Amino acid sequence: MFSKACEYGIRAAIYIGQQSADGGRRVGLRDIATEIDSPEAFTAKVLQQLVRAGLVTSVKGPAGGFALTPEQQRTVTLRQVVLAIDGGQMLQGCALGLTQCSARQPCPLHYQFLPIRDQLNEVLRTHTVGELAGKVHDGLGFLRQFS
Amino acid sequence: MFSKACEYGIRAAIYIGQQSADGGRRVGLRDIATEIDSPEAFTAKVLQQLVRAGLVTSVKGPAGGFALTPEQQRTVTLRQVVLAIDGGQMLQGCALGLTQCSARQPCPLHYQFLPIRDQLNEVLRTHTVGELAGKVHDGLGFLRQFS
DNA sequence: CAGATACCGGACAAAATCATCCGGTAATAA
DNA sequence: TTATTACCGGATGATTTTGTCCGGTATCTG
Known part of the structure; x- marks a missing residue:
């Protein structure tokens, strides 16, 4: 679905959001990598992308x-994170890889995939990092395995 | 969404289905690669996978x-093609990459992605290669760009 | 049977992705 | 100011994916 980089990026952003909510505490790279179970150096690269994108x-x-500023908590959506790391291919491209797939020249699956893609975009657009951080904070979601 | 190999595989299968419908005509590799606009040798590898899988x-x-036998036209679903080439990662795996994401320990996006994944599975399960081949035959769908 | 055709299979190569290492730089604190 | 901390950025390497090449084998035709 998403690239490894994007998976790490989303998990990291949510974890940072969760920690930032607790009194604006900043969180270090090592801590992040441990808590979301990701390779430290690689996660650093991904976080740099998110910082450069202002997320x-x-x-x-x-x-x-x-950290996430209060404004970032409120306004940064999953869609922005995904776009910053993976680009728009998954969100806009044709499922069969046609470079120009539209109603004018649709692939045989065009109309079947439209609602799926719409729903995916809707989920990513309507959920903020801060909201998901709250869910993790309340124990309703997890960012890594626990035995 | 899907790998390049899978995109080529689906397009190739549909094209083969379309040609097979016209009086059981067999179609060569070169012809396939030209008509679906894919690298010939790589497409051959993908087709071998589909042949080995019996699709x-x-x-x-x-x-x-x-070629596709009449039975293959009727029974082979997109889901089978995707599973033969890409495996079940896209169809079952967690969107955030957690190895054990379930209702017991859901990722923060688990319940948001459930309906999307269900719909994707439904589309792949309910559409046969033969059906999509018919759509291409009727000019309602395309497998490559036309200028 | 002999030759041509076209898929099969393994080895090989290029590109993208995933991942690590290490010196540089900004910021804090003693 | 000096030492320490921790992110930044470039170089490098491993792995997966994508793509090519070529000899082998089965099949059809003359």
């Missing part, structure tokens, strides 16, 4: 780390 | 090529 805030130095 | 029939020698 996550970072501070260097001691007591530094990553 | 497509092949005949060697002069006047040989690929």
Whole structure:
């Protein structure tokens, strides 16, 4: 569905959001990688993309780390995260890989996949990182395996 | 969404189905690759997978090529093609990459993605290759770009 | 039977993705 | 100011995916 980079990016953003909500606490890379069970250095690359896209805030130095501002908590959607990392291929491209698939020249699956893609876009558009962070905070969702 | 291999596989299967419908005509690899606009040698690999899975029939020698038997036309679903090439990761795996994402330990997006995945499975399960081949035959769907 | 055709199968190569390492830089604190 | 902390950025490597090449084999035709 999404690339590994995107999976890590979403999980990381949600975890950062959850920690930021608890009194604006910043969270370090090592902590993030441990808590979402992802490779540390690779996760760093992905987070840099999110920082450059303005979806996550970072501070260097001691007591530094990553955080979400209150505004980011409210406004950053999953769709923005996915677009920043994976681009729009999954959200817009043709399921059979045709470069110009539309009502004018539809692939044989065009109309079958339209509602699926619409629903996917709707889910990503209407859910903010902050909202999902709240769900994790309340124990209603998890970002890694627990034995 | 799907891998390149899977995109080629679906397009190829549909094209073979379309040609087989016209009096059981067999179609050669070169013809397939041209008509669905795919790399010839790579498409051959994908077709071998479909043949081994019993979803497509092949005949060697002069006047040989690929075809779909009437039974294959009726019974082979898109789901079978996707499973033969990409496996079940896209159809079953967690959107955030958790190896054990279920109602017992759901990821924060688990319940949002359930209906999307269900609908995807439903589309793939209820459409046969033969049915889509008919759509292409009637000019209601295309397998490549036309300028 | 002999030759041509066309799929089969394995080895090989290129590109994208996934992942690591390490020096640089900004920020904090003593 | 100096040392430490922790993100930044480029180089590098491993793995998967994508794509090519070529000899082998089955099949048809003359």
